[in-house]
Amino acid sequence: MWIRSKPSWDYLSENDVTPEAIFKQRRLIMKGLVAGGAGLGTLGLPSTANAAWFSSDEPTQKVMPLKFKPHGNPPSDSLTPESKATTHNNFYEFGTGKNDPANNSSHFQPLPWQLKVDGLVENEVTIDVEKILAMAAFEERIYRLRCVEAWSMVIPWVGLTLKQLLKDVKPLSGAKYLAFETLYDPEQFPGQENRRLGGGIDYPYREGLRLDEAYNDLTFMAFGMYGKTLPAQNGAPLRLVVPWKYGFKSIKSISRITFTDQMPQTTWNMLGPSEYGFYANVNPGVDHPRWTQKTERRIDDAGILGRTRIDTLMFNGYSEQVASMYKDLDLTRYY
Amino acid sequence: MLSNAFLHRHSLWIRITLHWALLLPLVVSVFAIISSAWGGDPVQQLIHFYANWALNILVLCLVLAPLSRRFKRPALIAYRRLVGLYVAFYAFLHILAYLVLDLGLDWALAFEELVKRPYILVGALAFLILLALTLSSPQLVRRKMKRSWLKLHGFIYALSLLLPLHFWWSLKSGYIEPLVYLLILLGLVGLRTRQFKAWIGSFRS
Numbered sequence: 016m017w018i019r020s021k022p023s024w025d026y027l028s029e030n031d032v033t034p035e036a037i038f039k040q041r042r043l044i045m046k047g048l049v050a051g052g053a054g055l056g057t058l059g060l061p062s063t064a065n066a067a068w069f070s071s072d073e074p075t076q077k078v079m080p081l082k083f084k085p086h087g088n089p090p091s092d093s094l095t096p097e098s099k100a101t102t103h104n105n106f107y108e109f110g111t112g113k114n115d116p117a118n119n120s121s122h123f124q125p126l127p128w129q130l131k132v133d134g135l136v137e138n139e140v141t142i143d144v145e146k147i148l149a150m151a152a153f154e155e156r157i158y159r160l161r162c163v164e165a166w167s168m169v170i171p172w173v174g175l176t177l178k179q180l181l182k183d184v185k186p187l188s189g190a191k192y193l194a195f196e197t198l199y200d201p202e203q204f205p206g207q208e209n210r211r212l213g214g215g216i217d218y219p220y221r222e223g224l225r226l227d228e229a230y231n232d233l234t235f236m237a238f239g240m241y242g243k244t245l246p247a248q249n250g251a252p253l254r255l256v257v258p259w260k261y262g263f264k265s266i267k268s269i270s271r272i273t274f275t276d277q278m279p280q281t282t283w284n285m286l287g288p289s290e291y292g293f294y295a296n297v298n299p300g301v302d303h304p305r306w307t308q309k310t311e312r313r314i315d316d317a318g319i320l321g322r323t324r325i326d327t328l329m330f331n332g333y334s335e336q337v338a339s340m341y342k343d344l345d346l347t348r349y350y
Numbered sequence: 351m352l353s354n355a356f357l358h359r360h361s362l363w364i365r366i367t368l369h370w371a372l373l374l375p376l377v378v379s380v381f382a383i384i385s386s387a388w389g390g391d392p393v394q395q396l397i398h399f400y401a402n403w404a405l406n407i408l409v410l411c412l413v414l415a416p417l418s419r420r421f422k423r424p425a426l427i428a429y430r431r432l433v434g435l436y437v438a439f440y441a442f443l444h445i446l447a448y449l450v451l452d453l454g455l456d457w458a459l460a461f462e463e464l465v466k467r468p469y470i471l472v473g474a475l476a477f478l479i480l481l482a483l484t485l486s487s488p489q490l491v492r493r494k495m496k497r498s499w500l501k502l503h504g505f506i507y508a509l510s511l512l513l514p515l516h517f518w519w520s521l522k523s524g525y526i527e528p529l530v531y532l533l534i535l536l537g538l539v540g541l542r543t544r545q546f547k548a549w550i551g552s553f554r555s
């Protein structure tokens with residue numbers, strides 16, 4: 016069911032861009048498969064790789080290759096190099112500096128991991144992420160990611176649509192919203208108990224989507240990027256990707272999803288209601304009070320001096336797939 | 351130890367050492383970029399790094415006078431100008447990084463941001479003050495300006511408010527760091543209440 020030959024939405028594909036880089040990446044995946052041994056054929060975590068995940072002494076940016084169905088038919092954005100996408104992160108649980116997450120997360124243990132799904136649903140479930148990694152038929156989605164701070168990347172995610180992940184859950188008729196929570200575990204996330212490191216946020220980090228947004232075809236749960244499992248700094252072991260909204264909506268390291276009848280509280284909205292709305296749709300027409308949203312700094316393979324700003328697109332360029340959900344909403348008021 | 355005589359006699363070496371020490375952050379930033387130590391996209395890191403060093407050096411600059419008084423080392427005062435110039439130097443790099451690396455030298459956008467965003471305006475005001483202090487820092491200018499020189503340079507007190515304000519306003523969340531700087535800077539102004547009052551007084555009459 017997740018094999019769509021002709022998707023309705025225009026994801027980018029990797030064929031257009033930096034083919035040699037992709038080629039190298041493919042070869043890495045192949046090498047990983049070889050190194051991982053026979054067990055990897057099924058994507059179960061083979062024992063050798065398992066050992067690598069769990070040995071905690073040396074820094075463990077241990078990511079594992081994933082199998083996925085690559086995507087065709089791209090627009091022309093070129094990919095952000097993996098080395099940049101994994102060293103320029105907003106993940107205040109590891110510190111507020113852009114490279115803090117990469118530096119402070121080397122001992123993070125993403126597995127085992129349980130995702131609890133509860134609230135107004137027919138079947139409350141607890142999803143074992145290791146099982147998903149072993150069994151799921153992943154696909155790749157190359158999406159633009161637009162940060163509210165006016166920079167952007169183009170990232171090849173690997174995962175499932177949220178809809179597929181939650182297909183057994185069945186929302187009750189009263190369910191109108193989904194509330195998401197990042198794992199609260201100060202042992203793993205030093206910023207959660209150190210106010211200075213964590214930027215004064217009231218943890219756990221919380222996000223939310225309207226039901227129709229959550230079940231949109233674009234809404235994706237990523238378990239990997241660049242063909243491998245997610246590194247800690249990018250939200251291991253699973254994170255949301257909502258490409259038409261500002262990056263802070265794409266909550267990382269999720270431990271709980273609750274279906275509710277009320278609009279959930281969301282972290283940045285609680286911190287600054289006049290600056291960050293619940294919807295947070297990418298919208299060049301509505302500035303952040305302190306900086307412009309009309310343009311963005313695209314982080315691609317250019318050097319720091321070689322970069323120019325590009326225009327920000329309405330809904331980050333995904334209008335065709337999502338605009339209809341907001342036709343009755345005043346997007347200036349509900350930013 | 352560091353007697354006044356020593357401070358005078360080795361003035362040249364002390365100056366050279368100071369220059370090297372104060373250029374160190376710049377050197378560190380260059381190496382960090384080359385070695386990717388700040389990740390693949392060090393733009394915001396650079397903006398913050400230069401800004402924080404401008405502030406740190408401002409604190410150092412303001413600490414020299416109380417130190418010289420406390421330890422009876424008037425010779426220290428001679429180094430204040432040199433240190434002060436590095437405040438302006440790093441503030442300049444901070445703004446340069448923002449204009450070149452972040453805004454991509456889009457001047458129309460830069461102007462729009464300046465008029466639209468109060469925290470940028472506050473930063474620009476602070477930079478104007480630093481610029482005026484820099485241009486009027488040569489002895490020759492100082493002598494020519496006579497009493498108004500002190501009046502102008504008293505605006506360094508204004509920076510103690512403007513910069514923490516700019517800092518705090520620029521943050522997406524949290525307030526601890528700008529608050530710490532504010533307290534330190536106000537404390538340092540508090541150590542010279544007499545001069546501060548005289549400066550305020552110079553605007554009456």
Ligand code: HEM
Binds near residue numbers: 394470476480520
């Ligand atoms: C025209 C003048 C100025 C402009 C356009 C400007 C611009 C900026 C910008 C854009 C930021 C926030 C960057 C971000 O989004 O994270 C910032 C932060 C800051 N600026 Fe400025 N600035 C100016 C003047 C100054 C001056 C003169 C100082 C003197 C020391 C200064 C010190 C700071 C500090 C300390 C921060 C916070 C850095 C941090 O978060 O660690 N700025 N400035």
